[in-house]
Amino acid sequence: MQRCDVLGSISEEPDRLTRPFASDSMRRANERVASWMREAGMDVRTDNIGNLRGRYEGAPGGPATLLLGSHLDSVRNAGKYDGPLGVLVAIAAVQALRDRDVELPFAIEVVGFADEEGLRYGTTYLGSKALVGAFEAGDLDRTDATEMTMAEAVKAFGGDPHRIAEDRWSGGGLLGYCEVHIEQGPVLEARGLPLAVVSAIAGQSRFQLTFTGEAAHAGTTPMDHRKDALVAASVFVQAVEKFAESHERLVATVGQLTVQPGAANVVPGEVRLSLDVRHADDAERIRAVQRLLDIAGEIAKDRSIALTTTRISENASVQCSPRLTSLLAQGAQDAGHPAIQLASGAGHDAVVMAGLTDIAMLFVRCKGGISHNPAESVTEADVAVAIDVLSRFLELLAAGR
Ligand SMILES: [Zn+2]
Numbered sequence: 001m002q003r004c005d006v007l008g009s010i011s012e013e014p015d016r017l018t019r020p021f022a023s024d025s026m027r028r029a030n031e032r033v034a035s036w037m038r039e040a041g042m043d044v045r046t047d048n049i050g051n052l053r054g055r056y057e058g059a060p061g062g063p064a065t066l067l068l069g070s071h072l073d074s075v076r077n078a079g080k081y082d083g084p085l086g087v088l089v090a091i092a093a094v095q096a097l098r099d100r101d102v103e104l105p106f107a108i109e110v111v112g113f114a115d116e117e118g119l120r121y122g123t124t125y126l127g128s129k130a131l132v133g134a135f136e137a138g139d140l141d142r143t144d145a146t147e148m149t150m151a152e153a154v155k156a157f158g159g160d161p162h163r164i165a166e167d168r169w170s171g172g173g174l175l176g177y178c179e180v181h182i183e184q185g186p187v188l189e190a191r192g193l194p195l196a197v198v199s200a201i202a203g204q205s206r207f208q209l210t211f212t213g214e215a216a217h218a219g220t221t222p223m224d225h226r227k228d229a230l231v232a233a234s235v236f237v238q239a240v241e242k243f244a245e246s247h248e249r250l251v252a253t254v255g256q257l258t259v260q261p262g263a264a265n266v267v268p269g270e271v272r273l274s275l276d277v278r279h280a281d282d283a284e285r286i287r288a289v290q291r292l293l294d295i296a297g298e299i300a301k302d303r304s305i306a307l308t309t310t311r312i313s314e315n316a317s318v319q320c321s322p323r324l325t326s327l328l329a330q331g332a333q334d335a336g337h338p339a340i341q342l343a344s345g346a347g348h349d350a351v352v353m354a355g356l357t358d359i360a361m362l363f364v365r366c367k368g369g370i371s372h373n374p375a376e377s378v379t380e381a382d383v384a385v386a387i388d389v390l391s392r393f394l395e396l397l398a399a400g401r
Helices: 002-008 024-039 084-099 126-132 137-141 150-157 161-167 187-191 229-245 282-302 322-334 349-353 380-398
Strands: 043-046 052-056 065-071 107-113 174-182 195-201 203-212 251-253 257-260 270-279 306-315 340-344 359-364
Touching: 002 024, 002 084, 024 043, 024 052, 024 084, 024 107, 052 084, 065 084, 065 349, 065 380, 084 107, 084 174, 084 380, 107 126, 126 161, 126 349, 137 150, 137 161, 150 161, 174 322, 174 349, 174 380, 187 195, 187 340, 195 322, 195 349, 195 380, 203 229, 203 282, 229 251, 229 257, 229 270, 229 282, 270 282, 282 306, 322 359, 322 380, 340 359, 349 359, 359 380
Parallel strands: 065 107, 065 174, 174 359, 195 340
Antiparallel strands: 043 052, 052 107, 195 359, 203 270, 203 306, 251 270, 257 270
């Protein structure tokens, strides 16, 4: 908890926590985490993209490696736990084994990922993408708010932008990747439980819808002569809520809405809005998206309004490894806590890591389900349970369960 406080004070801004990719604050955070990794017996290096990688050797002859970790960058005005908690719990679990002289038949590499939130360059998962070999070199030309390219930022941070491909995992066989993270939702608090094992990370569809009616004079156009795009859009927004409420585990959101021409005395002629749909089951999500687009079409037709829809992005869900997940659940049970299974609605480095190896995740209860906010809060007792469970998970894995 003290370490979370220390990292929480390492920021690019004086009065709030903002730690972007490859920034000076990121360097200071990495230095602190590196010292804690060394204390726990790890060899530490920073790769070209800026991931901090601490390696803890296992028994000689055990060639496989288990990856643990999370991200050390943050959003603007962040909380202290989203990301760093997963790195620090991993270090503490390794330390706990070392303190008890437990020798593992495999090595552990704890990774503090350089960028998960995408604050500086608007593109997420830079760190984990480099580790799995999915980094796109074209991203190096992106510029930040000060017009500095990503290539320049990587160089200033100490990496070689032309050698990011070498960050790709090359250390031999992998047993998997396990990430501890705050829940970022209210379920655990409501159930009175400290943690959950993650079953899957939800897939996500994002669309843009444009309702086009007819801009007209707000004073002279009678109500029965209007083609009001905003009224149509608002009926749709309500339909989205109703639809998602009546489908279990589905979440759907309209988060952006622009109204044209956007004047008090003009009937709205055009409304553009975003639609974000998520579900742990891809087939359910795709069915839901189709139905919601149909509903939008029906609303538009009823009101003689034109509708266009554009797919912005589509990401499949990622299933966690049943074997690793059951070991985590066993670890929780051994620690005296029932482990419910939860699907993650948010994306995590684990999504990218699934392209390299089996993944598992452990969620820790957070106060009010709040994240991406300075009010983010976890209890010391819950964090202690998470460290216990992760240590126990390592021992179970070592025992070949
Ligand atoms: Zn996070």
